[in-house]
Amino acid sequence: MTAVQRSNRQPPQPRKGWIYKIDPKQLVLECSKGxxxxxxxxxSSTVSCAEPNCSEKINPSRIERGLHPYIFWSVSNxxxxxxxxxxxxxxKDTFAPLPSTYPIRANQNTGxxxxxxxxxxxxxxxxxxxxKDTNNHWIKRLGGISKDLINVLEERLKRCLDIANNSVNDWFIEDSDPELISKLIISKFNQSQRTQIIEGLIDSLD
Known part of the structure; x- marks a missing residue:
């Protein structure tokens, strides 16, 4: 096979653990009614449920806009x-110490x-x-993560889903940094609100 023929080959279908840089403008979301x-x-800050006669609103604000790397996981219908x-x-290392995140190194393998x-x-x-690109071909991946790292993320994903399902599981509390959690919570309030919170905490200690 010649070099020209190899260059014309289309990227393969994504696999679990492969990393892609995409702009997820099109999401499949579920409203509170399923x-x-x-x-x-x-x-968009919020979207209205597309189901006829459903008045539920969906907030996709936690999704980062623009091009970002994503780890492809699986496909479903x-x-x-x-x-x-x-x-x-x-x-961003803001949430780095939380057990629901995991560091991925920059190297030739991950891209x-x-x-x-x-x-x-x-x-x-x-x-x-x-x-996919405009020609309906799979886009080229940046790189990928190892099987061992896939297993680590899979375990953390199971734990996160366990919390989402309201099951009894205190792993998040046990493995988190209390100081970081405090900073994250306080950062959501303005200066006046912070002062009130701190004064309230001080009063509770008296």
Whole structure:
């Protein structure tokens, strides 16, 4: 096979653990009543459920907009269209000490340009078309993670889903950094609110 022929080969279908840089504008979201539909979240803070006679609102604000690396996880079919499950990666170390994240090194295998963190708790359902180009071909992957790392993320994913299902599991509390949690919570309030919270805590100690 010549070099020209090799260059014309199309990228293969995504596999579990492969890393892609995509812009997940098209997500498959579920409202609180269990309706699954595709939504275009570009520029939207909330979307209305597409199910007729359903008035539920869905908030996709936790999904980072723009091009970001994602770890492809699996594919499933909802009604008549396929969706991809993926784990987003971020270079921000804000949530690094939390047990629901995991560091992914930048090297030749992963294809990442800097140390990144897998946000397992932000496991998302994405329209499979986001992994294709305008010619309906699979896009080229950045790289991938090892089987051992896949197993680590799979275990953390199971624990996160366990929490989401309201089961009794205190792993998150036991494995988290209390100081970090406090900083994350306090950062959500303005200065006046912070002062009130701190004063309230001081009063409770008297």
């Amino acid at each position: 309706h699954f539909y595709k939504y275009d979240i570009s520029g 909802i009604d008549i269209f396929p969706i991809a499950y993926a784990i987003p990666l971020t270079s 990442l340009s800097c140390l990144s963190y897998a946000l397992v708790n932000q496991f998302v359902t994405i329209d499979i078309e986001c992994f």
